[in-house]
Amino acid sequence: MGSKITVMLVDRREILREGLTAILQRDPSIEVVASFASGREAMEKASSIRPDIVITEADMPEDVYLELTHRIKEIPPETRIIVLTHAKQESALFRALRLGARAYLTKHISVDDLISTVHRVHAGEVIISAPMAAKMLDEFAYLEEKKDARQTDQETNLSKREIEVLELVAGGTTNKEVAEALFISENTVKGHLSRILEKMNARNRQQAVAMAMEKGIIKKKS
Structure with missing residues (x-):
């Protein structure tokens, strides 16, 4: 033995x-x-x-x-x-x-x-x-989702505030409405939008929204 x-x-x-x-x-x-x-x-x-x-x-x-x-x-x-x-x-x-x-x-x-x-x-x-094991699979799926989101953010290099602006713009809000929702000035909103267009190489805000939805940076509107 x-x-x-x-x-x-x-x-x-x-x-x-x-x-x-x-x-x-x-x-x-x-x-x-x-x-x-x-x-x-x-x-x-x-x-x-x-x-x-x-x-x-x-x-x-x-x-x-x-x-x-x-x-x-x-x-x-x-x-x-x-x-x-x-x-x-x-x-x-x-x-x-x-x-x-x-x-x-x-x-x-x-x-x-x-x-x-x-x-x-x-x-x-x-x-x-x-x-x-089931809990682990759920956690791994969640971590993978977070990893993909981080990679997407890194690709565009958008800040949290810029993503918030994009989400509001995607809902059809004006610059004034975005400013009121985020408690910032309209000029600040315009500055964010300008940087968003530059970072995403987009021609206008509509194209930036479409690209952000495609990349999963913001959710598609139903």
């Missing part, structure tokens, strides 16, 4: 740590070598214990568990981290993954699935529960 997978547990609740220990040690190839209530204490001991897997909670104070994840990743590079949570905390998920966590699961996971996750993470896999 090969060497066992060594596991460190980090959770504030003793009853949960004892329960996890009992569950994991049903598998003779897994050994719980340390158990800590304090994330900071676990960080101090991680370099000497050098566990294969750390199972920690996401429901501890956010700064503590994220620091734990980061420090364990840095000290023993081979250590892999599994994060358990009661809630579907997508914000914590993204940070944990960026810091090196290899699995992020809800505490409703079955015994068999937990043991399987330990083996799979030890083998190099990344495991995320289905609800969290």
